[in-house]
Amino acid sequence: MTQFPSSTARGGRPTKLTSKRADLIVKAARAGLTVRLTAHFSGISERTYMTWMARGRNAYEDREAGESADPADAPHIRLYERVTEARSHLALKALLQLEKKAEEGDTRAIIWKLDRLYRDDYGQQGTGLRDPWDADEAEDHAVRPDMVALAERLQTTLFAVQYPPEEE
Template sequence: MSKKAARPGRPSKLTEETKQKLLQAIKAGVGIENACYYAGVSHKTVREWVRRGEGTHERPTSNEFAEFAEELNRAVVAAEITLSARIMTASTNDWRAAAWWLERQRPERWANTQRIEVAVDNKLIDLMMYAYQNLPPEVYHQTVKVLADRMGERVINVLPMSTDIDADLFDPTQLSDEELEKIASGG
């Protein structure tokens, strides 16, 4: 009677039970890290199995890993379809569900960018104050002129509210609370 040669190393943790727990959690919409925790296997190990299944890992692939990678990808897509359908169903009764979906699916057109712009303006104020306090006056003045030429309105909004950009007179530490509030509110 011939016996199969023993394979070197530890047995794979990719058991049918582990695989089913992972797929069940993913299909339910659970993130991959929590699905791994639920199945009792590390996220690093699952990433390795997927890479082996896709043939992008240094270790060799096998049908077992290729099938697992395909099943995992299908489970992710199935969860996305299920959850998208729930959002679309909810959007018939609540416009916020539709708005949420649009913001995430088409951010270039529908996302709320106002918070990002305020954050950028605040960073620009910080940068201008740092430049004013740390650069030699001639370098600072030239920097303000270059930024005003390059960025136009954005730099003008950071400068004291006037129609004329006068780099020699600009002191960003002299912005009034009203001017700072106007910049922070985006207007």
């Protein structure tokens, strides 16, 4: 467990970023909770969560670029590192489960994975991805993939892989 100062180094009121709260945030990230739910679960606002993560990311990137880090940023860097690691592990676990389903012949899993990982080749052409933070435009950007066309492209590709043309 990481030790956090009981008050900010810059003065003012004590920080809400305690080791207990950081552990709650990481636990939520491991479970795959959204930012909104992670913040609620941890007893902070979304804005506070986003501010802490941005501060940690920026300080982390500065440190990686060789700049000296402000000691007051250490808890935010550690939180950023822990959350990033937790999300990476969750993503790997989900992709491995998806791969297992695909190996069992679940074409929906195959189509989903191809659409997300190889959007230019197999995804719904020209739709792009909507910004999940822009709720006002969510209706305008609702995507309904053409599953028939995607399945046809998948079938053609799978056939070509399974039965490559014979070389003469």
